[in-house]
Amino acid sequence: xxxxxxxxxxxxxxxxxxxxxxxxxxxxxxxxxxxxxxxxxxxxxxxxxxxxxxxxxxxxxxxxxxxxxxxxx
Numbered sequence: 001x002x003x004x005x006x007x008x009x010x011x012x013x014x015x016x017x018x019x020x021x022x023x024x025x026x027x028x029x030x031x032x033x034x035x036x037x038x039x040x041x042x043x044x045x046x047x048x049x050x051x052x053x054x055x056x057x058x059x060x061x062x063x064x065x066x067x068x069x070x071x072x073x
Contacts, residue, residue, distance in 0.1 A: 002073055009069040015062025022055045 030048040034041045 005069050005073050009066040012062045012066040012069065016059040019055045019059035023052050026051050026055070 026048060030044050033044050037044075
């Protein structure tokens with residue numbers, strides 16, 4: 001059963017990979033949007049920061065779950 005816990009913790013840490021990809025794609029799209037409409041840069045940056053914070057929160061939750069799984073062992 002200890003091996004299953006290690007596998008579960010490893011899978012939980014992979015949420016950071018998804019968050020990194022998501023933030024990268026969002027930043028690229030925001031850069032394109034600002035290049036097209038510089039006058040809307042304030043609104044675009046606000047939405048980008050909110051989305052990046054939510055994506056990063058999922059990575060932090062995954063890390064917390066992995067630490068909790070490792071603590072049970």
